[in-house]
Amino acid sequence: MEQFLIFDNVSYPVLSMLVFTPILGAIGLFFINSQYMMKIWGLFITLLTAVISIPLYTNFDSTTAKYQFAEVYRWFPTINLNYSVGIDGISILLVILTTFVMPLCILCSWNYIDKRIREFLFAILIMESAMIGVFISLNTVLFYIFWEAMLIPMYLLIAVWGGPRKDYASIKFFLYTLIASVFLLVAIIALYINTGTFFIPELMGRNFSFSFQIWVFLACALAFAVKIPMFPLHTWLPAAHVEAPTAGSVILASVLLKMGGYGFIRFCLPITPLATEACVPYLIALSLASIIFGGYLALGQNDIKKLIAYSSVGHMGFVTLGIFVLNSAGIKGAMLQMINHGITTGALFICIGIIYERTHSRDIKVNSALGMFMPVYVTFLGIFSLSSLAFPGTNSFVGEFLVLLGAFSKSKLVGAIAIPGAVLAAAYMLRLLQKMVWADSDGHKHGDGSERGLFDLDLREKLTLAFLTVFVFWIGLNPEPLLNIMDESINHLLIQYNDGISQAVESSEGLHHALRAFKGFIAG
Amino acid sequence: MNLLLFLPELVLILMILFFFFGSLGSKKKLASDKSAVAFSLLAIFAALISLNARGELFSGFYRIDLYSQTFKVLILSAFFLVLVLTKGIKSIKNEIAPEYLMFLAISTFGLICLTSAAELVTIILCLEISSFSLYIAIPFRSDRTTKKHYEAGLKYILFGAVSTAVTLFGMSYIFGLCHTTILKELFAVLPSVLSESPAGLIGFVLMLTGFFFKLALFPMHFWTPDIYEGSANETAAYIATLPKIAGLALIIRFVAVSGAQSGDIILILTVLAALSMTLGNLSALVQEDIKRLVAYSTIAHAGYIMVGILNAGSDGFSSSIYYIVGYVLMSIALFFVIYNLSENGENLTLDSLKGLSKRSPFLAFTLALAAFGMAGIPPTVGFTTKFLVFTSALSKGYYAIVIIGVINAGISAFYYLKLVRAAYTMGDDTEEQFAIGFKKAAFAVLINIGILVTGVYPEPIISRAVEAVKYIFI
Numbered sequence: 001m002e003q004f005l006i007f008d009n010v011s012y013p014v015l016s017m018l019v020f021t022p023i024l025g026a027i028g029l030f031f032i033n034s035q036y037m038m039k040i041w042g043l044f045i046t047l048l049t050a051v052i053s054i055p056l057y058t059n060f061d062s063t064t065a066k067y068q069f070a071e072v073y074r075w076f077p078t079i080n081l082n083y084s085v086g087i088d089g090i091s092i093l094l095v096i097l098t099t100f101v102m103p104l105c106i107l108c109s110w111n112y113i114d115k116r117i118r119e120f121l122f123a124i125l126i127m128e129s130a131m132i133g134v135f136i137s138l139n140t141v142l143f144y145i146f147w148e149a150m151l152i153p154m155y156l157l158i159a160v161w162g163g164p165r166k167d168y169a170s171i172k173f174f175l176y177t178l179i180a181s182v183f184l185l186v187a188i189i190a191l192y193i194n195t196g197t198f199f200i201p202e203l204m205g206r207n208f209s210f211s212f213q214i215w216v217f218l219a220c221a222l223a224f225a226v227k228i229p230m231f232p233l234h235t236w237l238p239a240a241h242v243e244a245p246t247a248g249s250v251i252l253a254s255v256l257l258k259m260g261g262y263g264f265i266r267f268c269l270p271i272t273p274l275a276t277e278a279c280v281p282y283l284i285a286l287s288l289a290s291i292i293f294g295g296y297l298a299l300g301q302n303d304i305k306k307l308i309a310y311s312s313v314g315h316m317g318f319v320t321l322g323i324f325v326l327n328s329a330g331i332k333g334a335m336l337q338m339i340n341h342g343i344t345t346g347a348l349f350i351c352i353g354i355i356y357e358r359t360h361s362r363d364i365k366v367n368s369a370l371g372m373f374m375p376v377y378v379t380f381l382g383i384f385s386l387s388s389l390a391f392p393g394t395n396s397f398v399g400e401f402l403v404l405l406g407a408f409s410k411s412k413l414v415g416a417i418a419i420p421g422a423v424l425a426a427a428y429m430l431r432l433l434q435k436m437v438w439a440d441s442d443g444h445k446h447g448d449g450s451e452r453g454l455f456d457l458d459l460r461e462k463l464t465l466a467f468l469t470v471f472v473f474w475i476g477l478n479p480e481p482l483l484n485i486m487d488e489s490i491n492h493l494l495i496q497y498n499d500g501i502s503q504a505v506e507s508s509e510g511l512h513h514a515l516r517a518f519k520g521f522i523a524g
Numbered sequence: 525m526n527l528l529l530f531l532p533e534l535v536l537i538l539m540i541l542f543f544f545f546g547s548l549g550s551k552k553k554l555a556s557d558k559s560a561v562a563f564s565l566l567a568i569f570a571a572l573i574s575l576n577a578r579g580e581l582f583s584g585f586y587r588i589d590l591y592s593q594t595f596k597v598l599i600l601s602a603f604f605l606v607l608v609l610t611k612g613i614k615s616i617k618n619e620i621a622p623e624y625l626m627f628l629a630i631s632t633f634g635l636i637c638l639t640s641a642a643e644l645v646t647i648i649l650c651l652e653i654s655s656f657s658l659y660i661a662i663p664f665r666s667d668r669t670t671k672k673h674y675e676a677g678l679k680y681i682l683f684g685a686v687s688t689a690v691t692l693f694g695m696s697y698i699f700g701l702c703h704t705t706i707l708k709e710l711f712a713v714l715p716s717v718l719s720e721s722p723a724g725l726i727g728f729v730l731m732l733t734g735f736f737f738k739l740a741l742f743p744m745h746f747w748t749p750d751i752y753e754g755s756a757n758e759t760a761a762y763i764a765t766l767p768k769i770a771g772l773a774l775i776i777r778f779v780a781v782s783g784a785q786s787g788d789i790i791l792i793l794t795v796l797a798a799l800s801m802t803l804g805n806l807s808a809l810v811q812e813d814i815k816r817l818v819a820y821s822t823i824a825h826a827g828y829i830m831v832g833i834l835n836a837g838s839d840g841f842s843s844s845i846y847y848i849v850g851y852v853l854m855s856i857a858l859f860f861v862i863y864n865l866s867e868n869g870e871n872l873t874l875d876s877l878k879g880l881s882k883r884s885p886f887l888a889f890t891l892a893l894a895a896f897g898m899a900g901i902p903p904t905v906g907f908t909t910k911f912l913v914f915t916s917a918l919s920k921g922y923y924a925i926v927i928i929g930v931i932n933a934g935i936s937a938f939y940y941l942k943l944v945r946a947a948y949t950m951g952d953d954t955e956e957q958f959a960i961g962f963k964k965a966a967f968a969v970l971i972n973i974g975i976l977v978t979g980v981y982p983e984p985i986i987s988r989a990v991e992a993v994k995y996i997f998i
Contacts, residue, residue, distance in 0.1 A: 076983050078990065079915065119885065141911070145902035145980075152896055155941075159949045160881065167949040171941055178901070179934035185911065186930055189918045 004201035005070035005086055005138075009059045013071050014052060015085045015136045018099065019129050021049050026125035035117045039110060042121035046103040049128065053099040056092055062485045065089070065492030067138055067201065081198055085136040089489030090265055090335065093482060094135045094258055097342045101254045102128045105247040107464045108350045112246055112357055113161060120161060123153040124247060131255050135262065140188040140198045147184070147223075147259065151177055154248070154256070162243040169236075169243035176236040180226035187219035191271070204270035205496050207503050210278075217275035220267045221283075228260025230320055231290040234313045241309035242362075246353025249305065253312055254346035258338045261319045265331065269323070270493060273500030276324075283324045284410075288417045290317030295424030299431070304355075304362045307432055308348050311388060314421055315341045315396075321418060322403035326497065330406025331490050332483055337399035339482065340475060344387040344396055347468040351381050354461055355436075358454055364435050371437040373454040378437045380457075380465040387472045389429040390422060395475035529579045529588045532571040532596050536633040539563040543626035555622035557611050563629070564604040571596045571636075580642075584706060587642035594992040595639035595773040598849065602765045603632045605856050608967055610758035615869025617666045624664050628762060630657035635770040644695045644705035644731075647774065648688065651734070654767065655684045658759075665756040667869055676754025683747040684737065691734025697727025707781055715783025725788055732778060738771030740819075741826040742800035749807075752819035757869055760815055761859035764822060765852045772829060772848050776841050779833055780996040790834055794925050797834065800827030801932040808939045814862060814872045817939060818855075821898060824936060825851055831929055832913035835920050841996070842989035843912035849985055850897070850905035850978060857894035857971045861887050864960060874942060879951020884958040888947040890968050895940040897975050900933045905979035912982070 025045030032038050061068060067086030075083040087095060105124060113120050130153070133146030151174055159170035191203055194212065208216070226233045237257075241249050268276050294314030301307040315337065322334025354377065355367050371378045387394035390401075400422060408415035457465070475482060527534070542563065546555020575593045580586065607628075616624050634654025641647040663677035699705055701724045702713045717724040737744040752760045782789055804823030811817035829851075832844035865880070865887060866872050881888035897904035910933060914926045978985060 075981075076986075078983065078986050079912075116885075145907065148902045148907065151901055152892070155944075156892075156948065159945065167945060170949065171938075171945060174941060175934070175938060178899075178937050179931075182900075182930040182933050185914070186918075186926055189911070189915050189926070190923075192915065193918050 001072065001084075001199055001202065004067055004199075005072070005084075006061065006064070006066050006068045007070050009061065009069045010055050014055055015069050015087065016071055017052050018049060018095070018132050019085075019136070021045060021052060022102075022125040022128040022132075026122045026129075029118050029122055029125075032118075038117050038121055039106065042106045042125065043103060045125060046099075046106055046128065049132075050099040050103060053096050056087065057096060057485075060089075060092055060485060062089060062488055065489045070138070079192075080196065081141055082139060083142060084138045084199060085142070086138045087136055089486040090493070091135045091262065092485060093335065093339050094255075094262055095132055097258070097339055098128065098131045098135065098255050101250065101342060101346055104346070104350065104464050104467065105250050107460055108250065108353050109245060109247040110460060112353060116160065120157075120247075123156050124251075127153040127157070127251060131251075131259075134259055138200050140191065140200060140203070142198075143200070144181075144185055144188055148178070148181060150256070154251070157248040157251075158240055158244045161245040161248070164243075165239070166243045169239040172236045173240040176226050176233070180233070181223040183219040184223035187216045190216060190219075200266065200271075205500060206271070207500065208272070208274075210274050210504070213272040213275035214278065217268055217272040217279065220263065220272070221279070224260040224263035224268070225286075225320075226260070227263065228257055228316045228320060229313065230260070230286050231293050231313065231317070232286075234290065234294070237313060238306050238309040241312070241349075242303060242305045246349060246356070249349040249353070250346045253308075253349055254342035257312060257316055258342060261316070261323060261334060261338050264320065264323050265335075265493065269326075270496045270500070273497045274504050276326075276497070277501055280324050280326065284321060284414055287317045287321035287324060288414065288421075290314060291321065291418055291421030292317075292424070295421050295428065298428040299424060301428075302364050304352050304364055304367065304432065304436075305349070306362075307364075307428060308345060308352065311425065311428065312341070312345055314425060315345070315388075317421065318400055318403050318418070321414070322399075322406055325403075325406040325410040325414070326494070327406050327409060328490060328494060329402045329409065331493070332486060333399050333402025333404075333406055335486050335490070336475070336479060336482060337396070337403060340387070340395040340399045343468055343471045343475070344384055344394075347380075347384045347465060347472075348388060350461075350464060350468075351377070351384060354457065364432065368435050368439040369437075370454070374456045376456050376462065380469065381436065382433060383469055383472060384465075385429045385433045387476070389425040393473070393476050395472050395479075397476060398479040526577070526579060528574050528577045529581060531574045531577075532567050532600060532636060533633065535563065535567040535570045536629055536636065539567070539629045540626055540633060543622050543629060547620075547622035547626060555625070557607065557613055557621065557625065560625045560629070561604065561607045561611065564600060564607050567600045568597065568604055571600050582646075584708065585643040585646045586637075586640050587707075588640055589995040591777075591992045591995040592640040592773075594845075594988065595769060596636045598845075598852075599632065599636050599639070599766055599769050602769060602852050602856075603628075605852070605971075606758075606762050606765060606859075609856055609860055610761060610863060613758050615666055615756040615758060616664050620664060624661060627657040627661040627664075631655075631661070631762075632766060635766055638770045639773045642707045644699065644707075648692065648695070651691075651738075652688065654770070655688070658763065658767075659684065661759055661762075662751065662755045664759065665754075665869070667756070669870065670754075672750075672754035673756065674754075676751045679747060679754075680751050683744075687734045687737035687744055690730050694727045694730025694733065697723055698731060701727065707777070711781050714781055718782055718789065728778075728782060728789065729792055732775065735771050735774045735778070736796070736826075738767045739775065739826045739829065740768070740822050741830060742796050742803055742823065745800065745804070745823040745826070748822055749811075749816045749819040752815040752822075753813055753871060757815070757859065757863045757866060760818075761856070761863065764818065764855050764859065768822075768826070769848055769852065772844060776833060776844065776993070777996055779836055780841070780993075790836065793830055794834055794922065797827045797830035798925055798928045800824065800830065801929060802827075805932050805935045805939075809935070811939070812873045812875075814874065814877070814943070817874075817943075818858060818862075821936065821939070822855075824932060825898070827932075828910060828913055828929060831917050831922075831925055834922055834925065835916040837916075837920075838990055838993045838997075839919065840913070840916040841993040842986055843909070843916045845989040845992070846982060846985050847909040847913055850909040850975075853971060853974050853978065854894045854897045854904075854906060857890050857968065857975060858898070860964075860968050860971065861891045861894070864964065865958075874946045877943060877946035880947035880958075882951065883956065884960060886960060886965060886968070887958070890972060891947055892944045893972050893975055895943045897979070899937040899940040901937075903976060903980050905975050905982075908979045908982050912986070 070086035073083040130150040137143035298310035319334045322330040390396040631654045637650040665673040808820035897906035900910040
């Protein structure tokens with residue numbers, strides 16, 4: 001087990017601290033009485049977690065594909081189950097994304113959540129622990145526990161603090177994700193029965209039989225495809241996004257959806273390469289369908305949140321496309337696209353939350369002509385919208401460009417089909433921007449005719465959005481550091497993947513050879 | 525005779541006598557629920573003291589080993605939890621409370637004897653001791669608005685009598701073919717009898733059928749909803765937990781005795797487990813009455829427990845024991861909510877849960893944790909138990925039943941979620957607050973912590989269960 005791990009990046013168990021700080025913070029909430037102090041406490045804990053996560057970036061060794069900051073403790077020896085965590089170039093960015101987005105989630109619901117603040121913060125903090133846990137687990141059971149543990153706080157976030165159709169949306173979210181992921185559990189157990197280990201690095205490169213791989217792959221892929229979500233399993237997402245409170249939408253968009261992509265990269269590619277290879281045409285077709293349908297559906301929406309939700313389907317289509325073209329550019333692009341989507345779409349949901357707090361509507365028509373009243377707001381909105389449609393110079397451009405590069409080098413047809421998706425993104429985002437900023441500028445009154453408090457952003461909101469804007473341009477103009485971090489891990493992944501396929505080819509050639517010799521022997 | 529061998533039973537006999545005499549006088553203060561809790565606590569200590577006792581009583585008909593003593597600790601702990609949970613026994617008339625507690629104690633006595641019984645007639649005897657007292661306890665209910673408890677009592681007697689008859693019928697086959705009723709001797713001959721003679725197989729399955737009645741496993745499940753619905757909340761909490769543990773102890777013993785490599789037995793048990801899960805979950809989907817819903821979910825859980833037993837080795841048995849521990853914890857949490865929410869001991873429906881998260885956030889949270897746990901969502905014990913029973917079944921290559929099991933877990937999530945939905949998303953803000961006492965809250969907090977801790981750290985329970993099941997392979 002040790003050959004996969006590096007233990008001494010830092011002298012303290014930083015990953016466990018990341019997981020347990022929010023949990024302890026959540027318990028601490030029960031000792032605070034004032035609602036204001038609770039918010040301060042929640043913000044403090046999430047900021048603390050973000051600070052703890054900084055050494056991950058500074059002490060990360062990007063020259064190796066091993067799992068770093070590793071910790072292994074005995075947990076359940078009867079079935080050879082250890083608590084083992086660690087991160088590599090693939091998971092580190094997602095962990096940092098999570099820790100940095102969470103303080104914003106609390107900031108953006110500062111005034112919006114007015115009832116049951118303790119429970120709200122409790123759910124948010126538990127959510128943070130579970131999400132970090134998913135990305136750092138090196139153990140299938142631990143992974144599954146965190147993966148499923150997210151369902152409860154997320155369900156409650158939608159069900160308690162959600163919009164009018166919260167009941168429908170929350171149950172749909174819960175059942176879709178649960179039913180898809182119970183099969184993941186079967187796959188995890190089957191892998192254990194077959195190999196005797198739950199340790200993910202030891203499961204990779206095992207050269208399982210094809211039929212076993214295909215079952216494991218299907219079980220895993222179903223869970224991840226629902227989470228990411230991939231067409232045609234995406235229908236829970238718009239419902240959940242629309243009804244969730246702003247913080248819930250941000251968590252969903254920024255982090256939760258990434259788990260599907262992360263799962264594909266962590267489980268499907270290295271553990272079941274043969275099955276992946278066999279399914280690639282279908283997965284690429286579904287990814288293209290996600291891109292086109294997501295964009296096309298976004299074009300027809302009147303509800304801003306729904307529009308962004310469908311645009312997420314399209315963006316995540318680019319992620320799965322990048323993963324399954326299976327070359328370095330594609331996977332790097334997919335990783336980057338995940339990070340970018342986390343930043344940009346998270347920011348867009350915060351923007352929607354801000355305008356919803358003012359006009360109490362998410363209808364595009366009601367929220368038009370904002371340029372007159374909220375110049376700072378529309379500036380931010382403009383930046384994030386452009387980023388969302390992958391305008392050159394913004395972060396999404398780099399990711400989408402790499403994915404398209406990967407797609408074209410895989411097959412010109414695939415690339416050609418994906419291009420209209422990018423065009424659609426421009427169409428629906430610019431339409432949104434045009435209507436929200438300028439349409440009806442002459443004489444349109446908001447709602448009942450009074451100007452009803454269309455004040456511009458306050459300091460808290462400005463800071464929240466400005467923080468994300470930094471990353472939009474930083475990644476957009478200088479993606480090199482991020483690409484360097486994931487470089488080694490992704491190369492290693494591709495080597496593992498190709499090894500898995502070539503080994504199988506060799507062994508089957510050997511088999512054919514033996515069969516031919518055998519037939520010759522019989523005939524001779 | 526070594527007193528240590530019989531200590532837990534002795535404490536319960538004392539308890540029975542205490543409540544018997546307590547019920548005679550006109551002053552019934554002493555024979556109260558408080559002394560019942562004290563006695564049950566004493567009984568747990570007695571069981572813990574005699575945990576390592578080994579020996580046989582009554583010319584080998586009564587076996588004391590780590591297996592039986594572990595189950596005694598479990599049963600008595602569950603008894604203690606049920607008594608604490610239902611403190612105040614508000615749906616039973618005050619003047620018959622001592623009698624009620626006495627019958628529960630007798631039933632518990634029968635159940636703990638059952639775990640030690642090592643001979644067929646002794647088993648029947650213990651089974652009947654535990655059932656007969658429940659026949660009387662079920663109609664105890666002061667709720668004047670319904671007569672369902674009479675119906676439930678009658679049904680329980682009829683079904684119980686039938687199941688005993690079936691068991692006896694099966695035992696007569698076993699006795700006829702094996703010429704012995706002592707388990708230790710059966711162990712030597714039963715495997716070959718089962719594989720050679722169809723009559724032996726039929727007899728064995730019929731015998732088990734009677735034990736399925738205790739566990740509420742298909743096809744002996746049909747009594748559960750009516751009895752849960754009809755009996756008082758206190759009695760339902762009792763029936764939902766204790767007899768299940770003893771039933772499991774018996775079934776494990778017999779599957780082990782049968783040699784268990786017998787493919788036919790495993791096939792039959794697989795089918796029963798699949799039917800039990802599916803039928804229980806599908807029926808639970810449409811229930812309105814919460815106790816009926818819980819009853820059907822119990823049937824499904826019996827199926828999951830059976831999945832662990834299919835392994836027929838120490839992995840499987842220990843995972844089933846772990847399952848029942850987790851199940852008892854979650855049931856206690858669920859009944860805690862039911863018991864405290866129903867002010868006069870009336871039955872609750874899904875409607876009465878509406879707005880619970882506003883009326884009492886604490887009860888709502890307990891309900892949510894229990895429901896999510898029963899649905900098998902980590903990090904609760906419900907997940908880890910399911911994970912372990914599935915692992916043990918898959919290790920023997922039973923893929924089909926595990927697939928059926930996980931699909932069922934998905935189905936069951938829907939109705940467990942109904943409980944949570946009612947509590948969290950329905951109802952309006954104006955409802956009055958519902959206060960809950962400090963002691964009760966502390967109890968529920970402990971149960972909640974138990975659900976989480978046993979879920980993330982199963983090692984202590986599993987290693988003890990593994991130790992315990994070593995003794996059944998005699």
